[in-house]
Amino acid sequence: MASLQSVKEGGFLTATLDLTLPFEAGKWVLESGVAFDLSHRGILTITPPKVSALTKDIIISAGVHGDETGPIELVQEMTQSMLQGKLVPAHRLLLIIGHPQAINAHTRFIDENMNRLFAERNDETNIDRINANQLQYAVDDFYQKSPLLTLHHDRALPDRWHLDLHCAIRDSVHYTFAVSPYSEKSTRSGALFSFLQQADIEAILLSSAPSPTFSWYSAENYGAQGLTMELGKVARLGENDLTRLAPFADVMQQLVCCDTLPVSWDDSATSVYRVTRSLAKKSDDFSFTFPSNQANFTFFEHGKLLAQDNGVEYYSLEGGEAVVFPNPNVAIGQRACLLVQQTGVIFGEQVTIAK
Ligand SMILES: O=C(O)CCC(=O)N[C@@H](CCC(=O)O)C(=O)O
């Protein structure tokens, strides 16, 4: 079946992954007034029948890493319901399946980690760089050409969100968690934290320095409420147990289909961590003192040797530190792990770290 027809009938994922068929762009409107614009392979904009000052611009992306397939299935399920008219969005949406070539190859990336290619426009020397640029253009277009920009007479920007859905390579003390990228902009709203708590996300990590990731790109350049969401553990496409992600899928659906969600926060229901350090791999000699499959959020008491790199030793800081995303096999110069400490937050219109 031609790829555009397949998308119209609900096959967003199948059509995105079928690289044997040439890509066919298209725009169409359902009887309900929901409008679709398939502009590039894996990039679909959906406009609700009515927009108002309450309407948000929401990006939901998955498949930035090709082997992280649970979230890809979630995006496919939600998109299919919208394409078939079973679900009517209340907000403008940009739905993305990010890296079809890596998904088909069942790998994290082809030549280099695409989620480290959002600091700037890339020279297009490989498919990961080509795709990263494509995603940057898609985000720029979505936010810059939003019809919502003209609705805000006080010149306030529309409420922008970006949930970039991933899952972890290893086991984790917290099955689900979110990484909030660092930005000087106000990108940690009470509404965002409340959404995470309602969705039963177990932990939130507050980054303390800019990162070259997709969610950071939207937060930094557009002030979006951006998050990298870690939703369970990697498995093959079709082999994910989505029941454990049902609370998240449910509340994500409410986010896109309800005008607003109630805002509340209970300090005891979600663990919050601040990133104390990001250890970069400086040489091929880099190694951890623990096994490479060590679970995310494993805690090390103060003074424990964690890693060494060409004679430089890294010990856990006062108060101890937990390790997240430990990976000694990254390219030189890239992050080999995050080190984090639990923190309290002050909840309000914006959420801040309690000193
Ligand atoms: O489990 C892992 O080691 C990696 C899971 C993953 O892809 N995480 C993201 C986090 C991005 C961020 O820090 O916002 C990544 O490493 O790109």
Ligand SMILES: [Zn+2]
């Ligand atoms: Zn990932």
